[in-house]
Amino acid sequence: MEFTLAATFMFVPIMAGLGTVGISVIRGMEVAGVNSSAGQMFSSGVDFTNATNVNILIQVAGNLGLSASGGNGVVILSELEGTSAGAVCTQQIIIGNAGLRSSSYVNPTDVNSSGDVTNLNDPSAQVGSNLPITLSAGQTVYLAETYFNNSLYAFSSAGGTGIYMMNIF
DSSP states (O other): OHHHHHIIIIIHHHHHHHHHHHHHHHHHHHHHHHHHHHHHHHHTTOOTTSHHHHHHHHHHHGGGOBOSSOBSEEEEEEEEEEETTEEEEEEEEEEEOTTSOOOSSOOOSOBOTTSBBSOTTSGGGBOOTTOSSOOOTTOEEEEEEEEEEOGGGSOGGGSOSEEEEEEEO
């Protein structure tokens, strides 16, 4: 009888916590795979303004719930170019639910339908100083940022309900 009570109040919550952590770890690995695939494709010249290529990325995301302009996640792809004054974003393409999260590094406001930044002198096109690498003038890198909502598998007291990944190519 005492063991049953102890098991109910100790082992059941522990097992539920282990299940939650395990699902979150698996989901984190899936998000890392989507981020890596998106960044590699973008840096290789895949045009994500083409719906066919966006659909390929959605298939790569599998059951994470990514859609072309909504869903449970967002993929932000940015082309960054070094200048004598720092770095500037020359192209940015957002796939998924843009309302979930913005880029941690640059959020240009003047972007055309092809993702090209039309005003490179606008302060919003300037890359923040928090970029983990320094770009030389003329150097180009590709930044992939991916965020997926994880609220179904996380406790609100755990400090967040999303999984964010970033890679530079």
